[in-house]
Amino acid sequence: MSRGNQRDRDRERAQARAGGKTKQPRNDGLTPEQRRERDAKALQEKAAKKAAQAAGGNNAGVGRVNK
Template sequence: MTRGNQRERDRERAAARKPNAKGSQDGLTPEQRRERDKKALEEKAAKKAQQAAGGGTGTSTDNKNKGGGKK
């Protein structure tokens, strides 16, 4: 076994780098969490619809040849 406890140490380091991880420690009930997520999704959808209607920056529609592959 060449790796020893490296995986475990890497997991601990990754967890230490993200102390504000979303999870059950946010202090919300499942109902509150659903409401929060629903509101965030609605805002995201409205923003996306606004960009589509107004043109926005056009980053997703103007990059048709982004791949640069040969034909």
């Protein structure tokens, strides 16, 4: 047992890094159902944007003129 109090010291250091903050519950004023709907809509918009970008092809050459 050569480690001694390393676990305790690490726990104290982690608590100091966290600033003694405790985890707060979400306080965005939404019900779980409203939060699910909001997140689903954001995910759909993100997927649509990615699909549109993929359909557009590679835009690496945008702005350059090939001569």
